Amino acid sequence: MTESQRPYQADPLIEPFLDDLWSRKGLSDNTLQAYRSDLCHFDKFVQKQHRQLLDVGQELIRDYLSARFEQGFAKTSSARLISSLRAFYKHLVAKKLIDVDPVVMIKQPKLARKLPDSLSEADVDRLLSEPNIDDPIECRDRAMLELLYASGLRVSELVGLTMDQMSLRQGLVRIVGKGSKERLVPLGEMAVSEIEQYLASARFDLLKGKSSDVVFPSKRGTMMTRQTFWHRIKLYALRAGIAVHLSPHTLRHAFATHLLNHGADLRVVQLLLGHSDLSTTQIYTHVAKARLAQLHQQHHPRG
Structure with a gap:
């Protein structure tokens, strides 16, 4: 050989x-x-x-x-x-296995700062209104989309959400994110309403008598994969006629950008997103500024 x-x-x-x-x-x-x-x-x-x-x-x-x-x-x-x-x-x-770090003088390549794709508020409204709540799967998806936009969760955090992490009475969800860091995130009235409607009937239909602590199970009654939910998002975007390029984090990006557009403090957005470093959150300020500049250009008489 x-x-x-x-x-x-x-x-x-x-x-x-x-x-x-x-x-x-x-x-x-x-x-x-x-x-x-x-x-x-x-x-x-x-x-x-x-x-x-x-x-x-x-x-x-x-x-x-x-x-x-x-x-x-x-x-x-x-x-x-x-x-x-x-x-x-x-x-x-x-670990004292080597004396000299060979990477210490290696520089990172300069990367162009890529702004995350984000949906307009009108696009979000169309996307969240697309699922048919009379269908158990689409009722589940609508509750998930509302929760995703209301809270800015990562898709992995959303699909792994369990019943004991959520308090509809208090309107809060408890998330253990990257680095095992815990944060409390408000749900918002619309998300609470959609989740309550989903829990009242659709979740029972999906579980088919099985026992599960997962809030949003798949049609087999097990935890949904990130990939499955990503395909569901793309389906609703296609049906709603949304042409913006979507990523699994599109609603998370929209959550952050829209908060900043409406005057939210950057550090509050940092806490809600679960970012350990403020610089990670700051990219959304560029998105918000770009959107404000676009609005000024469109609507100001001398724009």
């Missing part, structure tokens, strides 16, 4: 690093898988150079980044890779 035919075996340092990352930061499975993928791809490159991850210098990392550039990888992909390598080698230094 030639070297190229041998099955790949990941460096044994990778999994302990991921375990440490999970225990310290409580990262999601998706985030950990992204770290794993980045490190394994780099590890394969290193092994082809007959080296090991402990025996890596700046030059080899730069060679790998150059190879990726020639292969047409996006800057965003390389930026994430550098972040993964930086965390990994910082871990190795902390």
